[in-house]
Amino acid sequence: MNRRKFIRNAGIAGAGAFAVPYILPSGRLFAATGRQLAGHVVYVLFAGGVRQQESILQRYLDDSQGFPWAGNIMYNMFNGPSPENKIVYGTNQGNGVEGGTPIPQILSQTLETQGTVFREVQAQSAGHFGGLNNLLQGSQVTTQGLKQKPINPTIFEYLRRHGGFPASKVWFVGNGIGNGLPLLNYSNHPNYGSQYGANFFAPSITFGNLGFEHLSNAKVYHPENELDPMYQMKYFLDQSFANVGKGGDSLGNTEDEKQDIKSFMRSTYDRVTQNAIPFPTITENNDALNIGFACEIMRWFKPAITVVNLSSVDGCHADFTGYLRALHRADHAVGHLWNYIQTQIPEMAGDTVLIASPECGRNLNHNPIKDVNDWYAYDHSDNNASRVFTVMAGPGVPQNLSIGNEANPVGFTSDNVPTIGEILGVKDEIMGAGFLQPESVSLFDRI
Amino acid sequence: MKNKIIAFFLGLLILSFAACKKDVAQDQYEVNPVKLYPSIGAKNKNKTQEQYVSILYTNLFQRALSGNQLVEIIDCLESIGDKELGREVLISNFMNDPQVVLPSDSVMRANPDVFTEQTYERFFVRKPSEAEKTWFRNFIEANPQLSAEMIYFAFALSNEYLYY
Structure with a gap:
């Protein structure tokens, strides 16, 4: 090789070394280009079909049962006076009346005061699975079936693929395993999928009676002396089988992350036994329990995103009184969640944005079922079921701001995905991927 | 002669008992012999979670898993997003059971x-x-x-x- 050729080749090699991008562990080529507004997002899928009338419109029994008693039963989230009569949504403690004692407010300032409320948002599905898919995919795919993984990428996959977040920083906390909930932690999309999925627990099972019986007695193997050779053998066996088939869908947790999750599970079984899980004060339903375990997950992992699902209000199909109680408790649980982050998790306090939206609303007109108070129940299938709200609070979110009203709807539930993308620095990548509902934009762009 | 008569009737008696014995066909349940796969490449179907758990249990405990327990364990696995991690935790639990046959x-x-x-x-x-x-x-x-x-x-x- 002559000198000229050597210099030319060396130049090409050098240029190549600079040009070839550094490939992040997540598989993405470049670091996220967007600026993060906060380090963490807590996204509450609130809470199983919520009527605007009893939630943000604060009409209590006035717009459902024909009684002139209005008032706010969600006073951790919204500003407004509580009902003065016919109090049934509280606890049985105190005055002896069934549900007659409202749960004390947790937050000194409501989320409405601390942040921004979109008062009239359009949900793009009147059903639970469709609504949840919409909240997580940012789109409403007409071919999306029940009991089917999301067709388009979820917010988890966007964050992991484009933001480079490791699996253990992306969590979905489900309040059960019914209604296809465990399907929602990643999509079937060929460009995304399980390797960018979220870790998922349904704590009522994992850390409930079943989990205690079948999972809590796991043998603890020594990481070097036992686990290392075990994994070496597994990898050898997998290598032999590699040409035939592969393992099940992997979330891409590294071995260290898996050890960390197993340690978390052991710790949680111990803490359940010691009554040390940070549950809300009132834990009468599965939503409250789920929020407690979500707090535990955040305390341990400090995730970039924690999605928490609530659904107890769906008892409204047959029990309006129970619905009011569940709504009041869901508000209590969200208040507890926000308070816990700000006071008990220093790494997340002041660096977390909370977003809460129902996946769908409920009907304008009742069904024929009456509850113990002779109050009618409500399903979710009409236009009123597509009316919901979105609340957000935290760094970068304007405070004490209210946008839209009954006559002037602003925003869609699918907006939440690019909004989270903006908070965590991958909005452009999400918008550019081309899978969002066409009209969706970040809620910050609607302010 | 008398002895022969007694022996004859004794024999008849024994035969009559034998004749009265009800011939019941005994149902026997056995395990069919399993043919070994000729090669690694002959496997082309994924086990369902139910198949995986019940075969694993049988392999480790040398007895069948009850239907109730199977349903419960499947629920537990469903409640964990990382399925491989879930299987690992389940196997670790089985290994901690004193009845595991190793x-x-x-x-x-x-x-x-x-x-x-x-x-x-x-x-x-x-x-x-x-x-x-x-x-x-x-x-x-x-x-x-x-x-x-x-x-x-x-x-x-x-x-x-x-x-x-």
């Missing part, structure tokens, strides 16, 4: 080739290739702390065990 380490070390062959047959329903046998022989001999339990764990967690 060969002793001394049996394993006495004849690693036979142990490897039996383990492949138990978990993978096929014979190991010579290369696989050699690898495990070397691995067992090179790792004095290795136990039969650890090898069973690796097989139960392997990708091939997810197929049939």
